[in-house]
Every structure is written in C-alpha cells, then in structure tokens.
Amino acid sequence: MFQIDFSKVLQLLQFDKRDPLLFGSSLFLALFIGVLLVLFILDKYPKAKFLFLTLFSFYFYYKASNQMIWLLLTMAVVNYGLGVYIRKNSIQWIKRLLMLTGVLANLGALVYFKYTNFILSSISQFNNQPFEALPIIVPLGISFYVFKSISYVMDSYWEFFEEEHSFLDFVLYLSFFPSILAGPIDRATAFIPQLKNNPSTLLTKEDIGKALFLIVMGLMKKYVVADYIGLNLVDRVFDSPLRFTGVENLIALYGYALQIYCDFSGYTDMAIGIALLMGFRLMENFNYPYKAKSIAEFWRRWHISLSSWLQDYLFKPIQMSARSLKIFGNILAVAITFLLCGLWHGASWNFLIWGGLHAFFMIVSLLLKTPRKYLLEKSGLGKLKITGFVQTVIAFHLIMFAWLFFRLPDLNAVKEVLTQMITFFRPAVAPQFVEAYPVITVLIIAGYLLHFLPQKFYGACEGVVIKAPVIVKALIVTLAILIVTQFRFADMVPFIYFQF
Amino acid sequence: MISEKFKAAILKELKLSDFEIQDSTLASQVPGWDSLNHINVIVAIEKEFGVRFKSIEVLKCKNIGDLQKLVNTKLNQ
Structure with missing residues (x-):
C-alpha cells in the first residue's frame, strides 16, 4: 500500500x-x-x-x-x-x-x-x-x-x-x-x-506569457550560461591565474563579465516572473547593460534598483547639500556614492577599489564632458554610427577591467592576472582553447551576441510566447527545464549576488 | 501650471531650443536632464527666480510640476 x-x-x-x-x-x-x-x-x-x-x-x-x-x-x-x-x-x-x-x-x-x-x-x-x-x-x-x-x-x-x-x-x-x-x-x-487592488493569480494571457518568458530566460541565463562558464572556465583560471597564459586569463575575464550578468539578471528575471505569476509587479533591474555608451549609462542599465536607490537616497542629498561647490559638488557626490556602492557589495578592499574605479571613470567623463561634446560636434564624428560603437566598446572594456577587482579575492590575484596578460599573453593559445572547449566558446559568443541583439528581437520572442496556445507554453517550459537539467551540476551553485 | 519663465530657465540651462514640459513631466524625460545635470538645473532656477531651496524641498518633488509649485510658494512667501 x-x-x-x-x-x-x-x-x-x-x-x-x-x-x-x-x-x-x-x-x-x-x-x-x-x-x-x-x-x-x-x-x-x-x-x-x-x-x-x-x-x-x-x-x-x-x-x-x-x-x-x-x-x-x-x-x-x-x-x-x-x-x-x-x-x-x-x-x-x-x-x-x-x-x-x-x-x-x-x-x-x-x-x-x-x-x-x-x-x-x-x-x-x-x-x-x-x-x-x-x-x-x-x-x-x-x-x-x-x-x-x-x-x-x-x-x-x-x-x-x-x-x-x-x-x-x-x-x-x-x-x-x-x-x-x-x-x-x-x-x-x-x-x-x-x-x-488585490493582485490576482487570475492573469491575462499577456501577463502569463511575459512571466513564463522571464522565468525561462532566467533559468537559461543562470543554469546554462552563468554556471557552465563559471565552473568550467572562470573558476579554473582565476583560482590560479599563473598556471594560464595571458590570453586564457583574458578569455576568462570576458567569460566572467558574461557570467555575472547572466547570473544576476537571470535571478532577477526569475524573481520578476515568479512575482508576476502571483499578480505582483516588481521593478525592472537590468536593461542590456553592456550596450551602454558610457559608464553613467551603464549604471542606468545595470542593477537599476540599486543604482536608482543610491541616486535617490545618497547621491542627490549629497549633491543638493554641496551645490555651492559647483562641479566639485558633483565630483564629491559621485566619489562618495560609488565608494559606498563598492562597500555595499562586500567588506573588502577589492570592492572598495571596484567602486573607486567606477567613480574615477565617471569623474573623468564628467570633467571631459564639454571638450568631448565640442570635439564630437565640430568633427562631425558625433553623427556617425561607428562612434557609438567605439564608445560602447570602450565603456565595456573599462567595466570589464573593473570586474577584475570584483571577482578576484585580493590585490595579489589581480596583479597575477594582469602580469600574465602583459608578460605571457601567447595569442597562439586562443585557437587551441577554442578547439579544446567548444561548448564554452559557443556559450560566450552566443551569450554576447544575444545580449547585443536589438531589443525588438526580445519583444518578438516574448510575443511568440504570449500568443502561443497553453500546450505550446507548457512545452516551452518543459523544454527549458530539460535543457537546464542537462546543464545543471550535482552541486547547486549559489547566485553570486546572495553573498552581498 | 508651468510658467514660460520657468520653462525658459530649464531650456536655457539644458541648451534645448524647445521641449514640451507639463506638470507631470519627469526630469528624466527631458533631454539632458540627467542625475549629474540635475543640480545645474536646480541652481539655474534658484538664480532665475532669486530663491533658495532647502534640500528636502527639492528631494520631495516628484515631477517638474512640483518644482514649479515650490518656486511659486517661495515667491509668495
């Protein structure tokens, strides 16, 4: 029985x-x-x-x-x-x-x-x-x-x-x-x-589609991309950077920038989707952050609920109180906000330096704003699409450089990675890496390609899920769970942002 | 109701030739009015109307209409 x-x-x-x-x-x-x-x-x-x-x-x-x-x-x-x-x-x-x-x-x-x-x-x-x-x-x-x-x-x-x-x-x-x-x-x-208004589980077809789309996206980002790249590439390389060439350290850094985005935004997608299935609307937290053309824009797209919190409750009050200092008031507000933003992530000098780097980038950008605008207007470069592309590439690499301090346990490890990149780069290893780790390579390339696709693409995908009959919706979710099970590891990998 | 003088002060500071501003317009909806430029706009308005805001008064404003009301209150004091 x-x-x-x-x-x-x-x-x-x-x-x-x-x-x-x-x-x-x-x-x-x-x-x-x-x-x-x-x-x-x-x-x-x-x-x-x-x-x-x-x-x-x-x-x-x-x-x-x-x-x-x-x-x-x-x-x-x-x-x-x-x-x-x-x-x-x-x-x-x-x-x-x-x-x-x-x-x-x-x-x-x-x-x-x-x-x-x-x-x-x-x-x-x-x-x-x-x-x-x-x-x-x-x-x-x-x-x-x-x-x-x-x-x-x-x-x-x-x-x-x-x-x-x-x-x-x-x-x-x-x-x-x-x-x-x-x-x-x-x-x-x-x-x-x-x-x-009594949020209800009796949702419209559109909300159900949106919620399922977010949950499926979140599962994929976290369990397929972030965990796989994290365990098989980033952790291995950054646990002992000196055992790898500079080019491998650089690939691991590209991998980490994708991992942390997929890990955290994947969690947020799931959180927003789960809340929506119960009828609750949570605030947006990510908006394709690496598409940003400047560090300031990055912070309008990355961890929006934290950056807008810092802006409303810390940056603006400091800025208002120090307005008699003119541009230095802004500089002071930026410096304090980003240093505390770094410390919020964890009690360590590395997080403080990470925050300090973002403050430094922002302050330099603030000081160069007028000459930059003048140059772009006078030269006509401002109207060219390629300028936007170059700005995105520069902003992304500055952000990625700062991630080094975020990911590595101490300054010595950062020094090791940078030393390998400068003194032992060995670009010839890159093709061997691609050959030896095809899944990681495909995941990194696909991950970045998907990130940089026009927003319309995601709107269209969401539309397909919304319009799909219930049976197809169920199939999509089942398929996602199956893929996740294939990729998942025996041990659960906690979300990176849980430690904060 | 947004006054012409108030609107002109904002447009001048942000170097905009024209932009429709209503009571419910948010600062973030106006081109160039970002968090760094925010303080310049506030100082420009203070200068234009010869008033001085307290931090809390500005922080309490939810939209541009609230900021206009704050100026009006200051002028009537």
Whole structure:
C-alpha cells in the first residue's frame, strides 16, 4: 500500500545546508505550485492571501538561509513603527529625528553583521596585531532588505505615501519571497499600492506569457550560461591565474563579465516572473547593460534598483547639500556614492577599489564632458554610427577591467592576472582553447551576441510566447527545464549576488 | 501650471531650443536632464527666480510640476 513517511517529508521541509531552497530547485517548483493553488483558492480574500504569502516568505527565508528570522521580524516592527510615527507627526524636527533614528538603526544592523570583522581586521592590520574573526554570521539578503527598510523610512519622511497601510502590507513588502534574497530592491511606494487592488493569480494571457518568458530566460541565463562558464572556465583560471597564459586569463575575464550578468539578471528575471505569476509587479533591474555608451549609462542599465536607490537616497542629498561647490559638488557626490556602492557589495578592499574605479571613470567623463561634446560636434564624428560603437566598446572594456577587482579575492590575484596578460599573453593559445572547449566558446559568443541583439528581437520572442496556445507554453517550459537539467551540476551553485 | 519663465530657465540651462514640459513631466524625460545635470538645473532656477531651496524641498518633488509649485510658494512667501 502507498505510504507516506512523514518524518522524511518533515526533513525535506527543514533547512538543509547542502540543499538550500533556490528558485531552480525541484522542491521550490513543487512548493511554488502549491503557493499558486492556495493563492487561487484565497483569491477573493486579500487579507488571508497576504497573510499566507507573508508566512510563506518567512518560511522561504528560513529554508534558504536558516538564519535570523527574528532579525527580519524585528526590522519589520521597528521600521513600520517609525514609518507610522514619521507620517503622522506634524512637527518637522521630530519627523527628522525619527527618520535619522530609522536610517541609523538600519545602517547599524548592516554594519554590525557585515562589516564588524572587516573593520576590526583592518585596525589590527594597521597596528600590526594578530586578528581573530568574531563569530558573526552575515544574514542572507541583509543588504537588500536593509536598503528596502531605509527607503521606506525616507519615503515616509518625504511624504511619498499617498495612503496609509497596515503592518501586514509592510511585512509582505519587506519579506516578499521572490525578492528577499537578492532584490530587486523594490520601493514600498510602488509595491504597497498594488495590494489595494488585490493582485490576482487570475492573469491575462499577456501577463502569463511575459512571466513564463522571464522565468525561462532566467533559468537559461543562470543554469546554462552563468554556471557552465563559471565552473568550467572562470573558476579554473582565476583560482590560479599563473598556471594560464595571458590570453586564457583574458578569455576568462570576458567569460566572467558574461557570467555575472547572466547570473544576476537571470535571478532577477526569475524573481520578476515568479512575482508576476502571483499578480505582483516588481521593478525592472537590468536593461542590456553592456550596450551602454558610457559608464553613467551603464549604471542606468545595470542593477537599476540599486543604482536608482543610491541616486535617490545618497547621491542627490549629497549633491543638493554641496551645490555651492559647483562641479566639485558633483565630483564629491559621485566619489562618495560609488565608494559606498563598492562597500555595499562586500567588506573588502577589492570592492572598495571596484567602486573607486567606477567613480574615477565617471569623474573623468564628467570633467571631459564639454571638450568631448565640442570635439564630437565640430568633427562631425558625433553623427556617425561607428562612434557609438567605439564608445560602447570602450565603456565595456573599462567595466570589464573593473570586474577584475570584483571577482578576484585580493590585490595579489589581480596583479597575477594582469602580469600574465602583459608578460605571457601567447595569442597562439586562443585557437587551441577554442578547439579544446567548444561548448564554452559557443556559450560566450552566443551569450554576447544575444545580449547585443536589438531589443525588438526580445519583444518578438516574448510575443511568440504570449500568443502561443497553453500546450505550446507548457512545452516551452518543459523544454527549458530539460535543457537546464542537462546543464545543471550535482552541486547547486549559489547566485553570486546572495553573498552581498 | 508651468510658467514660460520657468520653462525658459530649464531650456536655457539644458541648451534645448524647445521641449514640451507639463506638470507631470519627469526630469528624466527631458533631454539632458540627467542625475549629474540635475543640480545645474536646480541652481539655474534658484538664480532665475532669486530663491533658495532647502534640500528636502527639492528631494520631495516628484515631477517638474512640483518644482514649479515650490518656486511659486517661495515667491509668495
């Protein structure tokens, strides 16, 4: 007779270090189908639906990380409380005091969990003393939900909420499972008003098509391109750069630029698609970033939810306060924003240098803006298509150079890669590499080609999925899952942005 | 309602010959009004109308209409 071993089911639902709950796992697929079913049944009872989604989000967070449910809950209570008091209070200095308390409390939590060991080790290093790391576990996704909390407090202070909302609305915003681990860093002012209209699982044909297209694209980017290139090329080369020629190091760097884009935007595509299947709209996070003609444009296309957050809550306030310094006010705002952007990604000098490099590129571009514009206009080069192409190539290679500091563990490793590229380039190895690793070569070339295709192409593909009959949609999803299974490795490779 | 003087100050700073600006227009929709140029536009408006904004007042503006209202409030004070 068919018997269910409940102890095994219970075991499956508990946190397992070797098998955390990720979007690509079969357990997630099974649980998500269950979630959709419950949401469908509760469709007419929004409060019950939101409560269920919040509880599931907390469960998802536990199953993915086994960490700090209490921290998430405490942050929800504190930030909601502060938000309510800020919005209801009419005395400006009290509002300001509450806002500052909120920002400092959130930053305090982030600094404590993420940067304590970095700060202490830097001090020890400076004093030439031995350092023993404190046993502090960095809660998964903390950088993302702390930033969501700060934007909530600031938006309350700036009076951006048109209507009041409940505690449940806010907890769901903060813990919403598709975006809790790695964003997008959605805004409460965009998410919470959606709840008033009772987001429904009863979607239009267009939304179902869009969501499935995003999920399939996300699965392909992450499990076919990013993981394959990451494990078979990037990790191998960058784990010991001195064992490889300069040209192999360069190919690995091209591979990494594609890997990090596919890994992170793949995650975001899945997050947005999963949210959309439940009737929720999350903010856009990527817009073909390597098509950018300048570093400034890159930041309007890469990790948009973070760059727009930094722009609204850090860059603009500094820029406004330092406006009497004219262009130097802008330079100061750019420098502080990008250095902190680097630090947000992790507590290390490499991330700080990565941020510093982007700041440097932006500042040089800012200082050369007028002569560049003049030259392009006078020479007529500005009107040529080739100029745009050259600008894209230059911007891409600057970004790629900065990725070196992002990917490699320390400055010594960066030095090793650059040394190999300069002193031991050996271009003749490139054809041998292509012959020996055809799958990697095809994936890299196809990956970049697809990235640089006109946007119309993706619109057309999305249109095909939207118009396709249900059976064809099911076939597309099944085919994607089959391809992913072929490419997937025995061990799950965590998303790169989970570490931030 | 966007005044001619207000619109002219913006167009002059951004070196635009003409661009339709309405209350609901966002700064990002105006050619050249990017995050780096933003401060130049704000300073140009302050200079044109002889007013001084507080940081929070500008940060609270959601669109160009809000900025126009802010100028009007300052002028009526």
